[in-house]
Amino acid sequence: xxxxxxxxxxQQADGEVSAVEIAGQAIDAIEASQxxxxxxxxxxxxxxxxxxxxxxxxxxxxxxxxALAGVPVAVKDVLCxxxxxxxxxxxxxxxFRPPYDATVVERLRAADAVIVGKxxxxxFAMGGSTETGAFGVTTNPWDIKRTPGGxxxxxxxxxxxxxxxxxxxxxxxxxxxQPSAFCGVTGLKPTYxxxxxxxxxxxxSSLDQIGPIAWSAKECALLMNTIAGFEKRDSTSLYTxxxxxxxxxxxxxxxxxxxxxxxxxxxxxxxxPAVKAAVAHAIGVFAELGAEIVDVDLPHREYxxxxxxxxxxxxxxxxxxxxxxxxxxxxxxxxxxLEAMYCKSRAEGFGEEVKRRIMIGTYALSEGxxxxxxxxxxxVRRLIRGDYDAAFSQxxxxxxxxxxxxxxxxxxxxxxxxxxxxxxLFTVGANLAGVxxxxxxxxxxxxxxxxxxxxxxxxxxxxxxxxxxSAFQSATDYHTKRPRG
Amino acid sequence: xxxxxxTTIIGLEVHVQLRTKTKLFCxxxxxxxxxxxxxxxPVCLGLPGALPVMNEHAIELAIRxxxxxxxxxPPMTKWDRKQYFYPxxxxxxxxxxxxxxxxxxxxxxxxxxxxxxxxxxxxxxxAHLEEDAGKSMHDEAAGSADSRIxxxxxxxxxxxxxxxxxxxxxxECLAYLTKLKETMVHLGVSDCEMQEGSLRVDANVxxxxxxxxxxxxxxxxEIKNMNSFxxxxxxxxxxxxxxYGEWEEHGWTIQTKGKRTFGWNDVKEITYPQREKEESxxxxxxxxxxxxxxxxxxxRVEEIRQSLGETPGEARTRLQKQYGIKEYDAxxxxxxxxxxxxxxxxxxxxxxxxxxxxSWIQQDVLRTLKEQNTDIESFAVEAKDLGxxxxxVIQGELTNDRARDVFKHLAENGGSVDSAIASLGIEAxxxxxxxxxxxxxxxxxxxxxxxxKSGNQKAIGSLIGQAKKQNRNANPQTVREIALRLINQS
Ligand SMILES: [Zn+2]
Numbered sequence: 001x002x003x004x005x006x007x008x009x010x011q012q013a014d015g016e017v018s019a020v021e022i023a024g025q026a027i028d029a030i031e032a033s034q035x036x037x038x039x040x041x042x043x044x045x046x047x048x049x050x051x052x053x054x055x056x057x058x059x060x061x062x063x064x065x066x067a068l069a070g071v072p073v074a075v076k077d078v079l080c081x082x083x084x085x086x087x088x089x090x091x092x093x094x095x096f097r098p099p100y101d102a103t104v105v106e107r108l109r110a111a112d113a114v115i116v117g118k119x120x121x122x123x124f125a126m127g128g129s130t131e132t133g134a135f136g137v138t139t140n141p142w143d144i145k146r147t148p149g150g151x152x153x154x155x156x157x158x159x160x161x162x163x164x165x166x167x168x169x170x171x172x173x174x175x176x177x178q179p180s181a182f183c184g185v186t187g188l189k190p191t192y193x194x195x196x197x198x199x200x201x202x203x204x205s206s207l208d209q210i211g212p213i214a215w216s217a218k219e220c221a222l223l224m225n226t227i228a229g230f231e232k233r234d235s236t237s238l239y240t241x242x243x244x245x246x247x248x249x250x251x252x253x254x255x256x257x258x259x260x261x262x263x264x265x266x267x268x269x270x271x272x273p274a275v276k277a278a279v280a281h282a283i284g285v286f287a288e289l290g291a292e293i294v295d296v297d298l299p300h301r302e303y304x305x306x307x308x309x310x311x312x313x314x315x316x317x318x319x320x321x322x323x324x325x326x327x328x329x330x331x332x333x334x335x336x337x338l339e340a341m342y343c344k345s346r347a348e349g350f351g352e353e354v355k356r357r358i359m360i361g362t363y364a365l366s367e368g369x370x371x372x373x374x375x376x377x378x379x380v381r382r383l384i385r386g387d388y389d390a391a392f393s394q395x396x397x398x399x400x401x402x403x404x405x406x407x408x409x410x411x412x413x414x415x416x417x418x419x420x421x422x423x424x425l426f427t428v429g430a431n432l433a434g435v436x437x438x439x440x441x442x443x444x445x446x447x448x449x450x451x452x453x454x455x456x457x458x459x460x461x462x463x464x465x466x467x468x469x470s471a472f473q474s475a476t477d478y479h480t481k482r483p484r485g
Numbered sequence: 486x487x488x489x490x491x492t493t494i495i496g497l498e499v500h501v502q503l504r505t506k507t508k509l510f511c512x513x514x515x516x517x518x519x520x521x522x523x524x525x526x527p528v529c530l531g532l533p534g535a536l537p538v539m540n541e542h543a544i545e546l547a548i549r550x551x552x553x554x555x556x557x558x559p560p561m562t563k564w565d566r567k568q569y570f571y572p573x574x575x576x577x578x579x580x581x582x583x584x585x586x587x588x589x590x591x592x593x594x595x596x597x598x599x600x601x602x603x604x605x606x607x608x609x610x611x612a613h614l615e616e617d618a619g620k621s622m623h624d625e626a627a628g629s630a631d632s633r634i635x636x637x638x639x640x641x642x643x644x645x646x647x648x649x650x651x652x653x654x655x656x657e658c659l660a661y662l663t664k665l666k667e668t669m670v671h672l673g674v675s676d677c678e679m680q681e682g683s684l685r686v687d688a689n690v691x692x693x694x695x696x697x698x699x700x701x702x703x704x705x706x707e708i709k710n711m712n713s714f715x716x717x718x719x720x721x722x723x724x725x726x727x728x729y730g731e732w733e734e735h736g737w738t739i740q741t742k743g744k745r746t747f748g749w750n751d752v753k754e755i756t757y758p759q760r761e762k763e764e765s766x767x768x769x770x771x772x773x774x775x776x777x778x779x780x781x782x783x784x785r786v787e788e789i790r791q792s793l794g795e796t797p798g799e800a801r802t803r804l805q806k807q808y809g810i811k812e813y814d815a816x817x818x819x820x821x822x823x824x825x826x827x828x829x830x831x832x833x834x835x836x837x838x839x840x841x842x843x844s845w846i847q848q849d850v851l852r853t854l855k856e857q858n859t860d861i862e863s864f865a866v867e868a869k870d871l872g873x874x875x876x877x878v879i880q881g882e883l884t885n886d887r888a889r890d891v892f893k894h895l896a897e898n899g900g901s902v903d904s905a906i907a908s909l910g911i912e913a914x915x916x917x918x919x920x921x922x923x924x925x926x927x928x929x930x931x932x933x934x935x936x937x938k939s940g941n942q943k944a945i946g947s948l949i950g951q952a953k954k955q956n957r958n959a960n961p962q963t964v965r966e967i968a969l970r971l972i973n974q975s
């Protein structure tokens with residue numbers, strides 16, 4: 001069971017432990033948890049130990065070390081790694097080894113982090129339960145009968161099971177925040193463009209964003225310091241200076257900060273009373289920290305899910321065209337002409353949920369329907385962004401639920417896509433608007449399942465979220481509770 | 486053929502490859518002829534996770550082309566994805582421009598082939614940027630039907646120039662294509678090398694048949710991917726007859742059949758319908774989420790407009806007038822592009838002999854560029870050096886033969902004319918030295934002396950070769966003069 005990233009950095013600096021020992025512990029922990037939680041799609045003990053050894057040698061030689069020296073990090077299997085397979089938990093990409101590292105992976109390596117493996121996910125990041133992938137289901141470390149959430153369920157379960165202190169997930173409609181809430185960890189979806197998407201296998205390009213997952217906001221800040229910042233290989237990457245996020249978490253004085261409560265969200269149908277109670281409790285905590293509490297509304301909230309489920313599948317249908325059996329991916333052996341090869345390869349290589357979304361997206365973009373669906377969705381998206389602008393003129397932060405319920409049981413929603421899509425009820429707004437949003441552990445229900453709250457900030461104000469999250473965690477201890485291993 | 490009066494309606498879509506060093510969305514080279522799949526990277530291969538980054542130079546060249554075609558350059562343009570499955574399209578979509586192309590509403594004026602005194606205005610609907618696909622190579626030898634894919638071309642920047650259906654004959658199309666090509670080459674926008682695929686043509690064609698006052702329109706046929714002007718002309722001529730015949734036989738009209746896609750078989754010299762599937766494509770265009778819309782400030786367009794300089798037509802007239810060279814010669818130089826015109830200007834003014842400059846450029850320079858597979862901008866012989874070399878020839882300091890040696894040396898090694906002359910060991914020969922050499926040759930060849938005396942001056946020719954053998958710097962003209970003088974004195 002590993003300590004926090006900061007503690008691991010201190011222990012190494014004080015010579016109490018080596019990077020190799022830490023890496024060994026991490027791999028042991030992963031192997032022990034894997035049968036139970038299946039949070040990883042790939043680990044490599046030799047590679048991990050070799051990487052850790054290099055850090056120890058650098059330290060011994062007195063060379064300068066990066067900010068994450070010797071800290072084990074797990075990476076969602078949607079991010080390209082040159083030395084490990086990148087599969088997106090899809091049969092399509094089984095065994096695929098990219099010839100290059102994603103930018104965030106390059107930055108992790110440059111910061112001397114030790115990448116321990118790739119984490120499980122819903123196939124091509126489509127799903128809310130980490131049940132749709134080709135490598136089996138990931139379970140929730142708080143209750144293995146339950147889902148860890150999705151699509152970054154592997155990345156959050158890896159942290160919750162204490163196999164790593166830090167992991168990277170991706171969030172297209174809530175895929176970092178929802179599983180963070182289900183697994184009782186802290187997860188941040190940064191502003192769109194804040195972290196380079198180069199090397200992130202695209203699901204919905206205009207919504208996807210990579211972000212940190214850890215027990216605490218402070219550790220998320222540490223990881224953000226490494227991965228955030230402009231990069232010229234991603235044209236949508238923002239050319240803005242990166243603040244010191246860790247420094248931003250050093251204060252917990254919230255005086256002068258207006259926290260806008262999304263009351264309407266809490267009144268929505270199907271929101272579990274325990275979730276409502278957690279939000280109500282959090283309002284009190286922020287008020288005690290000195291924040292001014294105001295009521296705000298995002299009026300087009302009821303259009304979030306329909307808008308999202310037009311735009312995301314449309315982009316996905318395009319992004320996934322390349323998996324045709326000719327260039328990448330599984331090729332069917334049961335075809336004798338090009339057309340049949342395309343059809344059969346895709347039919348065999350993709351799972352149900354991916355096929356469903358490709359069909360929706362293809363339909364929404366097709367001639368005669370694009371105006372009715374895709375173009376209409378783009379217009380609504382502009383209205384949603386307008387809502388956020390208006391809300392942020394009244395409040396510095398928005399506070400509300402992350403998910404309608406705590407973690408549900410495995411298989412409970414697998415055959416009911418609409419129910420599954422409604423898990424994104426509170427999270428997709430931030431993706432449609434491109435603003436940063438964060439999930440914080442905020443309590444437990446009677447069954448001992450973690451509950452989360454969501455805070456959102458204006459574009460590029462991750463530092464404000466991390467500060468508020470850290471302040472919340474200085475006043476509460478939910479983020480320090482661990483599942484019984 | 487046609488018994489009823491018929492008008493042919495033709496619109497052309499011309500793809501020219503922009504003359505950028507790197508591809509439209511990555512840093513890979515666009516050079517032609519590399520071994521298959523050697524000029525590729527994750528971006529142009531469409532590897533999972535790779536993202537495109539726009540090439541600014543392609544935008545610049547597209548604006549140049551647009552301005553030369555009298556187009557408007559809207560202040561905002563954007564990138565769209567055009568989806569279709571094809572083995573040489575790695576991403577499953579092509580990044581192109583759909584509803585906001587970079588250039589709109591232009592015009593290209595051509596000489597009317599039917600009346601050289603008249604001009605015809607051909608309107609340009611739009612010109613948009615897009616990335617090229619790869620190349621499938623089908624090896625059907627021995628029935629193996631092996632297909633291989635070369636993705637070197639993937640991501641190469643193309644400008645698709647779409648005309649209004651203003652063209653009426655194959656001859657007009659040729660005039661249009663010739664003028665278009667000349668303009669693109671002249672501005673350095675494209676090499677327009679058809680055999681390398683850097684200019685390709687699709688033609689939309691149908692007929693308006695006048696049946697006693699009632700106008701009947703035949704279905705539009707798009708003939709895809711013709712890669713020589715000759716093919717365009719042949720295909721159009723064939724297609725006009727075919728459409729008339731088809732109408733006579735089936736009575737198909739644009740109302741009943743709409744538009745169809747045909748290919749051109751340049752062996753059988755026929756057009757043929759392509760599969761139905763390829764016709765009814767729904768490309769599902771949508772804005773490419775990986776690339777931001779492109780804003781083009783007015784000032785930038787004006788800057789580019791200022792840099793356009795003279796048109797090819799103006800250059801042709803000026804060269805003829807300024808240097809007294811023939812229309813044909815001016816054509817050859819201008820057709821090589823603006824850089825060549827500038828090169829010629831410098832050579833001609835340095836040596837003060839336009840005709841000589843033109844002949845050297847057309848022969849020696851063009852041949853060497855071809856041999857070296859390079860262009861005039863990267864050529865090792867600078868214009869002022871070639872000008873100086875020719876000046877030495879004109880002043881009799883060097884023979885044409887020796888000048889060619891110097892030129893060859895410069896083309897291979899660069900450097901100045903003087904250093905090339907020095908390293909080739911070329912020296913001016915002292916007159917008295919030459920006189921004694923010629924005297925000794927005359928002594929050894931009494932037959933030549935006799936022949937010259939009896940009026941056959943050509944006989945001296947045999948001495949020139951011998952003189953050069955003994956002293957490679959011997960100038961033939963000097964040898965001839967000295968020999969004649971000595972014979973006359975004797
Ligand atoms: Zn490339």
